[in-house]
Amino acid sequence: MRNTDITQKKRMRNMLFVNIIIFVLLISRISWLQFVKGSELQSMAYVQQNLNRNINPKRGTIYDANKIALAVSATVETVTVNPTNIATEDKEKVAKALSSIFNLDYETVLKKVKKKTSIETIVKKTDKEKTNELRIWMDQNNILSGINIDEDTKRFYPYNNLASHIIGFTGSDNQGLDGIEAKFDKELKGSQGKILKLTDAKGGDIDGSAESYVPAIDGNDLVLSIDMTLQSIVEKYLKEACIDNVCTDGGNIVMMNPKTGDILAMATYPNYNLNTPYEPNTEELKEQWNNLEQKDKTTALQQMWRNKAITDGYEPGSTFKLITSSAAIEEGIVTDTEKSGEFSCTGSIEIAGVRINCWRYYRPHGAQSLREALMNSCNPVFIGLRSKNRC
Ligand SMILES: [Zn+2]
Structure with missing residues (x-):
């Protein structure tokens, strides 16, 4: 009798001990999930429960000084799918339709349609004619969910090469990559809108949950001084x-x-x-x-x-000789521009203690008229014109 008592006590003690250990383990797991991984899991849950599709704003137009449009945004559409909202028996049919309408590889499209992700892009920036074809097909085949057609914009330059280095261009996400498009990207791009939708754990629709729509704000237009x-x-x-x-x-x-x-x-x-x-x-x-x-x-x-x-840097240097010679003629320093031997080049000239070479110092120009000096772009003559005036 006594022995059984002791065994029972021992068993209870062991049980209690095991329970305490399990309890401690559970508490630590909960704390780990709550305090360590909490924010990460929360954001993962948000991504899973909310299906966001972006709406791209219309990028501002770039005009010339007379308001002729040099860069415009045309309305196009982007097609995405929510694979979990397409019934398994419809997947092949949907992939076949998408690949034939948009000229895409059937296998690639089928892979996207069968994926377990919540959203897959099928085609970006496509013409409305094509998406209308898809709309009609969806209607005829009674496919009501799982395929989204959203408005998007595409940059277009009506004058092709004109002012290309000034205007620049944009990338596939309508971001400015060069020229004015890049420099004024902040002003031109506008801000993205969103379509928000609540989904279940598998990314499917929740009955009765409405789509909420945050409209995009279009970018500002830009008027250049370029004519x-x-x-x-x-x-x-x-x-x-x-x-x-x-x-x-x-x-x-x-x-x-x-x-x-x-x-x-x-x-x-x-x-x-x-x-x-x-x-x-x-x-x-x-x-x-x-x-x-x-x-x-x-x-x-x-x-x-x-x-x-x-x-690119460019030294104006010799182009300024036109101004120096015009001034010399106007001031009467030179009266006969063709008088030969009026000037002389010895390869260099010293001015204010600094020796400046002619570009042809190794074979000086010798005697020249002003006209010849201009033709030869002779440095000492034009430096000399200034000092002669001073004397
Ligand atoms: Zn010279």
């Missing part, structure tokens, strides 16, 4: 000049209103098509293109996109 007519004239003549003079590095022109400082035109040759910014722009580059490595392709594209009129 499209002047820009096209400047581009035409720059191209002609570069071809006629075989300028292998291309060329630039900046046209400015001297009274206001407004830039009326700014051209770089060769330019590129803003609607296809990743394609080579010259015959020469087109020929090499397929043999280039990715790294060299990137370098070539960056070179093509660069607005050399504002990014």
Whole structure:
């Protein structure tokens, strides 16, 4: 009798001990989930329970000074699917329809439709004609859920190459990547809207839960000081000049209103098509293109996109000689511009203790008229014009 008593007591003690251990383990697991992993799990649950589809805002238009649109956003549509909302027996049918309407690979589409994720993108920025075809198919086949057609926008440049280096272009998410598009991205892009929907654990619809719609806010328009007519004239003549003079590095022109400082035109040759910014722009580059490595392709594209009129340094130096000679004629320092031997170049000139060389110091120009000095771009003559005036 006594023995059984002791055994029973012992058993109870052991049980109690085991229970305490289980209890402690449970408490620590709960604390771990609550305090350590809490916020992470909460956000995972949010993603699972809320199905968000973004609505892209309409990007602002870029106009020239006369309000001619140089960059516009056209309305297109994006198609996504919620695989869990498509009935298993419909999946192949849906994949077949999507792949045939949008010219996509059937197997790839089927894989997306069968996925266990809550949202998959089928096609981005497609024409309304195509999505209308899909709408009709959905209606005829009584597919009411699982396929979303949302409005989106696509950038379009109506004048292709015109002012390409000024305007720049956007990426697949409508983000500005170069030129004005990149510089004023914040002003142009607007803010994204959302379609929010509550879902169950598997990503399916919850009966009676409505979609809530947060509209997108469109971007602001931008008016440039560029005049499209002047820009096209400047581009035409720059191209002609570069071809006629075989300028292998291309060329630039900046046209400015001297009274206001407004830039009326700014051209770089060769330019590129803003609607296809990743394609080579010259015959020469087109020929090499397929043999280039990715790294060299990137370098070539960056070179093509660069607005050399504002990014590359150029010393005005000799171009200013026109001003010096005009002033010399106006002030009567030189009366006969063709009088030979009026000036002399010995290869260098010392001024205020500094010796400045002629660019042809190794074979000085010797005796010259002002006209010849200008033709030779002779540095000592133009420095001398100034000192003669002073004496
Ligand atoms: Zn000289």
